[in-house]
Amino acid sequence: MDPHLLRTFVAVLDHRSFSAAASALGYTQSAVSQHIAALEADLGTRLVERRPVAPTPAGARLMEHAPALLLRLDVARADIARLHHTHPTRLTLACSPAALGPAIAQALACLRSTAHPLDLEVRMLGREAVIEDVLTGRADLGLVDGVAAPSDPLPLPDLGPTTTLAAAEETLAVLFPHNHPLALRRSVRLTDLTQAQWIDAPDTAIPLDRLRAVCRIDGFPPRIRHRGTDLHGLAALATAGHGLAALPLPLAATLGGAAIPVKEPRLVHRIELVHPANPTGPARQLADLITGAAVVQ
Amino acid sequence: MDPHLLRTFVAVLDHRSFSAAASALGYTQSAVSQHIAALEADLGTRLVERRPVAPTPAGARLMEHAPALLLRLDVARADIARLHHTHPTRLTLACSPAALGPAIAQALACLRSTAHPLDLEVRMLGREAVIEDVLTGRADLGLVDGVAAPSDPLPLPDLGPTTTLAAAEETLAVLFPHNHPLALRRSVRLTDLTQAQWIDAPDTAIPLDRLRAVCRIDGFPPRIRHRGTDLHGLAALATAGHGLAALPLPLAATLGGAAIPVKEPRLVHRIELVHPANPTGPARQLADLITGAAVVQ
DNA sequence: AAAAGTTACGGCATACGTAACCATG
DNA sequence: CATGGTTACGTATGCCGTAACTTTT
Numbered sequence: 210m211d212p213h214l215l216r217t218f219v220a221v222l223d224h225r226s227f228s229a230a231a232s233a234l235g236y237t238q239s240a241v242s243q244h245i246a247a248l249e250a251d252l253g254t255r256l257v258e259r260r261p262v263a264p265t266p267a268g269a270r271l272m273e274h275a276p277a278l279l280l281r282l283d284v285a286r287a288d289i290a291r292l293h294h295t296h297p298t299r300l301t302l303a304c305s306p307a308a309l310g311p312a313i314a315q316a317l318a319c320l321r322s323t324a325h326p327l328d329l330e331v332r333m334l335g336r337e338a339v340i341e342d343v344l345t346g347r348a349d350l351g352l353v354d355g356v357a358a359p360s361d362p363l364p365l366p367d368l369g370p371t372t373t374l375a376a377a378e379e380t381l382a383v384l385f386p387h388n389h390p391l392a393l394r395r396s397v398r399l400t401d402l403t404q405a406q407w408i409d410a411p412d413t414a415i416p417l418d419r420l421r422a423v424c425r426i427d428g429f430p431p432r433i434r435h436r437g438t439d440l441h442g443l444a445a446l447a448t449a450g451h452g453l454a455a456l457p458l459p460l461a462a463t464l465g466g467a468a469i470p471v472k473e474p475r476l477v478h479r480i481e482l483v484h485p486a487n488p489t490g491p492a493r494q495l496a497d498l499i500t501g502a503a504v505v506q
Numbered sequence: 507m508d509p510h511l512l513r514t515f516v517a518v519l520d521h522r523s524f525s526a527a528a529s530a531l532g533y534t535q536s537a538v539s540q541h542i543a544a545l546e547a548d549l550g551t552r553l554v555e556r557r558p559v560a561p562t563p564a565g566a567r568l569m570e571h572a573p574a575l576l577l578r579l580d581v582a583r584a585d586i587a588r589l590h591h592t593h594p595t596r597l598t599l600a601c602s603p604a605a606l607g608p609a610i611a612q613a614l615a616c617l618r619s620t621a622h623p624l625d626l627e628v629r630m631l632g633r634e635a636v637i638e639d640v641l642t643g644r645a646d647l648g649l650v651d652g653v654a655a656p657s658d659p660l661p662l663p664d665l666g667p668t669t670t671l672a673a674a675e676e677t678l679a680v681l682f683p684h685n686h687p688l689a690l691r692r693s694v695r696l697t698d699l700t701q702a703q704w705i706d707a708p709d710t711a712i713p714l715d716r717l718r719a720v721c722r723i724d725g726f727p728p729r730i731r732h733r734g735t736d737l738h739g740l741a742a743l744a745t746a747g748h749g750l751a752a753l754p755l756p757l758a759a760t761l762g763g764a765a766i767p768v769k770e771p772r773l774v775h776r777i778e779l780v781h782p783a784n785p786t787g788p789a790r791q792l793a794d795l796i797t798g799a800a801v802v803q
Numbered sequence: 804a805a806a807a808g809t810t811a812c813g814g815c816a817t818a819c820g821t822a823a824c825c826a827t828g
Numbered sequence: 829c830a831t832g833g834t835t836a837c838g839t840a841t842g843c844c845g846t847a848a849c850t851t852t853t
Contacts, residue, residue: 289567556832
């Protein structure tokens with residue numbers, strides 16, 4: 210199970226073609242064929258069906274492991290590389306959309322106004338991608354958001370050793386269209402909305418399956434799916450009545466719909482700062498500034 | 507970062523010697539030396555200090571990744587191997603000590619009394635080792651115990667795709683020596699015991715750091731450490747006054763000390779059945795029987 | 804017949820063992 | 829000087845590309 214073989218294995222299944230995988234990896238088709246043959250020989254099973262290219266049951270099983278394995282390899286390499294050379298000029302912050310609300314934006318403004326002329330780059334990504342970027346060194350720091358019981362940590366996938374710090378806890382809200390019957394309420398219960406129309410926007414708002422998990426209730430049927438990290442598009446859909454979305458109150462209040470706080474169950478929208486085990490130089494500085502400005506009630 | 511190189515790297519640091527690692531792996535010292543040199547060349551850093559053999563900072567960092575990586579490789583391989591050949595005769599159950607209380611023992615007795623003449627092997631291990639064994643196919647099923655808020659799942663390390671099912675929820679108790687001032691109480695609060703004398707028995711009782719996490723309080727100072735999976739030894743220490751230990755009430759009641767239920771915070775001792783994604787044949791049967799007999803209040 | 808995967812084979816790189824060579828206690 | 833890690837070198841294995849072969853649509 211040489212990582213090279215695993216890498217071409219996932220490339221083959223991603224491209225659903227040996228030759229496409231070959232050119233993507235800079236190999237020859239023949240080499241790819243040999244790689245797959247070697248893997249199959251090693252594991253004693255056929256892994257991919259050819260013509261058309263598709264995973265066998267065993268191949269599908271391997272696909273549940275291989276990407277994570279390759280990622281962890283990159284993580285380990287990046288972790289070691291970070292010990293030595295650091296990029297003191299550009300500072301990259303990976304950020305999930307709902308994490309970059311007024312509170313964090315203000316903290317960044319504070320940071321900007323200090324003497325340091327930092328070249329700051331912000332990358333908006335889905336939650337897992339934020340963690341991936343931090344672990345593989347593509348970002349120096351990450352901000353992820355999610356929902357949890359008050360002062361509970363967010364359940365983040367453990368792809369490697371990271372440090373997470375609470376950056377902010379905010380009231381959770383549901384974004385309603387103005388003409389919704391509940392839009393004039395002072396607060397709502399999530400358990401009253403399990404059969405409402407919901408937008409499934411897993412990378413932008415709170416994912417519906419997370420709502421189910423945290424409420425321990427089935428429901429929250431997705432009426433429309435929203436992919437990507439565009440909060441404004443999501444807000445447009447929500448206010449036009451396509452469905453509801455759960456968001457932090459301070460942020461939702463800026464989006465033009467009716468942002469109604471969630472009263473029950475007792476939940477908070479949480480923002481956590483994710484950084485590698487050894488943040489050095491400006492990354493550490495920025496971490497200190499953000500957590501210094503943290504608004505954890 | 508060839509897995510072979512990583513494997514010899516951890517062997518070298520485990521044995522604190524190139525030659526010992528070599529003979530353990532069936533290599534020559536020279537090969538081990540070349541492996542380490544290759545790894546260091548690949549990562550561009552010195553990883554181990556020689557004479558005496560010790561990790562450099564970068565090596566220590568790599569040691570945080572390498573064992574997990576190698577384990578995941580084994581897990582992936584085992585996962586695929588499981589698809590094909592199954593051991594229908596012998597059934598192996600990995601079990602953390604406090605999981606094998608009266609309830610589970612009875613469930614196993616039920617199973618035994620059925621028509622199937624199963625050759626059952628039970629392996630007592632620490633919690634992480636149970637999961638390792640299940641994932642790498644050394645065990646067909648695992649039973650892990652832990653403490654959590656009622657109907658919350660246990661926080662298990664995600665080393666790979668597993669299915670976990672609640673097998674039982676039991677009252678949590680603290681095991682006191684009979685002459686302890688609190689030994690006659692009907693119930694105790696954990697928060698009143700944060701400064702008591704505790705036994706740190708992470709593989710046998712509830713680990714003290716887990717108590718801290720779940721109570722969100724510092725404290726529970728370890729007075730004595732107890733390693734291994736021997737419940738009777740732990741009970742002997744506890745009843746002799748060496749310190750307190752948190753255990754499930756039904757099990758603690760059989761151990762000879764004073765088992766006092768924990769009233770606050772509201773916690774339960776939970777037993778979860780861990781099995782690979784595709785339990786087949788007798789493993790699935792046993793899983794059904796155990797969860798069929800499950801006592802989840 | 805064309806597109807796409809496999810097999811055969813040759814050159815180059817790599818891996819491991821033997822043995823000679825340092826370095827440290 | 830002895831224990832233990834390194835370097836040099838030869839052989840064996842393995843990897844990848846070219847090219848001929850096979851299979852499927």
